[in-house]
Amino acid sequence: MTSMPATPPRLTGEALRAGYESRPVLDGVDLAVAEGKLTVLLGPNGSGKSTLLKTLARTLTPSSGRVCLDGQDIHRHKTREVAQQLGILPQGPDAPEGLTVRQLVGMGRFPHQRLWRQDAEQDARAIRQAMVYADVTDFAERSVDALSGGQRQRCWIAMVLAQETDLILLDEPTTFLDLKVQVDLLELLSRLAHEHGRTLLLVLHDLNLAAAYADELVMMRDGRIVANGPPEQVFTAHHLKRVFDLDAQVLEDPETGSPICVPYTRQGARARTRPTSPTVDRRAVS
Numbered sequence: 001m002t003s004m005p006a007t008p009p010r011l012t013g014e015a016l017r018a019g020y021e022s023r024p025v026l027d028g029v030d031l032a033v034a035e036g037k038l039t040v041l042l043g044p045n046g047s048g049k050s051t052l053l054k055t056l057a058r059t060l061t062p063s064s065g066r067v068c069l070d071g072q073d074i075h076r077h078k079t080r081e082v083a084q085q086l087g088i089l090p091q092g093p094d095a096p097e098g099l100t101v102r103q104l105v106g107m108g109r110f111p112h113q114r115l116w117r118q119d120a121e122q123d124a125r126a127i128r129q130a131m132v133y134a135d136v137t138d139f140a141e142r143s144v145d146a147l148s149g150g151q152r153q154r155c156w157i158a159m160v161l162a163q164e165t166d167l168i169l170l171d172e173p174t175t176f177l178d179l180k181v182q183v184d185l186l187e188l189l190s191r192l193a194h195e196h197g198r199t200l201l202l203v204l205h206d207l208n209l210a211a212a213y214a215d216e217l218v219m220m221r222d223g224r225i226v227a228n229g230p231p232e233q234v235f236t237a238h239h240l241k242r243v244f245d246l247d248a249q250v251l252e253d254p255e256t257g258s259p260i261c262v263p264y265t266r267q268g269a270r271a272r273t274r275p276t277s278p279t280v281d282r283r284a285v286s
């Protein structure tokens with residue numbers, strides 16, 4: 001029996017160098033974003049994660065190397081064509097003043113609309129579904145700028161979901177969200193990949209959530225990829241030290257088998273083993 005050929009990656013970066021005016025950031029990055037999987041980009045502040053995301057989404061033009069969408073240089077595709085296939089949520093986006101949640105989510109439909117051709121039913125369905133997924137239906141008619149940081153973040157996520165693209169790039173989508181909402185969102189994104197075949201690339205800062213939900217982890221430092229592969233292979237004490245300069249031990253989640261990192265907190269450990277106040281033996285007092 002012949003095995004099915006693996007789907008070739010639709011989005012790739014080859015030998016990417018990119019940055020801002022006189023500040024080079026990406027230093028020769030090669031990345032093929034795994035199809036139908038959830039990939040998480042990890043790295044310390046300033047390591048180039050957002051720059052890589054923006055370069056892959058065509059928001060930033062590389063000074064050398066190229067990004068390919070379906071095998072063709074992404075800059076050769078029309079903007080609308082790219083927007084129909086790739087949705088990006090940048091870090092800390094701003095909504096125009098007074099915009100309601102429903103209007104913001106509706107903006108995700110722009111790439112699918114033309115002056116002379118609009119499918120109102122399809123748009124309304126996509127907007128409704130995205131609002132349910134991101135759990136923002138309750139405040140659909142409220143102004144985005146009158147919401148809390150976490151509620152606003154969910155509205156932006158709904159907007160990207162309403163775009164109904166196969167490729168979804170999210171820069172720190174869990175910022176401002178409480179832990180339960182972070183977990184709910186990662187469950188949803190994971191379902192989009194595993195049940196609906198979407199390809200997701202996210203930047204996260206929470207190492208353990210990244211290790212728990214990612215199919216692939218990409219670890220960056222100083223504009224370069226240091227490690228790339230399934231969490232069980234790359235989420236190691238060695239890489240955490242090399243990428244984050246973090247001293248930690250990596251254990252295995254007894255339920256799921258996912259790697260978990262426990263940072264060594266020397267001060268904390270010392271405080272626990274050396275109590276600051278004298279211990280009182282209650283039996284001696286009574």
Ligand SMILES: Nc1ncnc2c1ncn2[C@@H]1O[C@H](COP(=O)(O)OP(=O)(O)OP(=O)(O)O)[C@@H](O)[C@H]1O
Pocket residue numbers: 020023025043044045046047048049050051052
């Ligand atoms: N618009 C800009 N103009 C000039 N320099 C920038 C700009 N955006 C980012 N940089 C610089 O590029 C470098 C990489 O930034 P980038 O935002 O890609 O890092 P990051 O890994 O996403 O960081 P963080 O985790 O803090 O969001 C940093 O030194 C940053 O100061």
